Amino acid sequence: MRQILIRDIMTPSEKVIRISPYARVRELLSLMQTHNVKSVVVDRTSEHDAFGIVTYTSVLNAIFAEDGDMDLINVYDISAKPVICVNEELDVRYAARLMVKYEINRLLVLEGNQLRGIVSINDIIKELMKDL
Secondary structure, three states, X not given: OOOOEHHHXXXXXXXXXXXXXXXXXXXXXXXXXXXXXXXXXXXOOOOOOOOEEEEHHHHHHHHHHXXXXXOOOEHHHHOEOOOXXXXXXXXXXXXXXXXXXHXXXXXXXXXXXXXXXXXXXXXXXXXXXXXX
């Protein structure tokens, strides 16, 4: 298999959909619908804070499993945080191993403490299918 780096397949930061941790879940769902995405990156609350991520699964769990109200719940309350992150120079095979080991579908791509992009398991599979 040829070497593929995260930077070759990631969605760059300028295309990543982000939301304030203090936004309400209703606003999050509207943003997800508008941009047709299944996950949104949750911004840091300060320079030394970690990024988070929120998915449809997080929303469904908060609203239905825990009987939450989407007009009262903040995104911060349902986001996964901290998120597992990788560098854009990492070989995709190691990112795939992290995803499988921790049963996650997305990794944030950071350089220092700055968001550079996001990579999903779908991105990796699409790239692998090019070799078929």
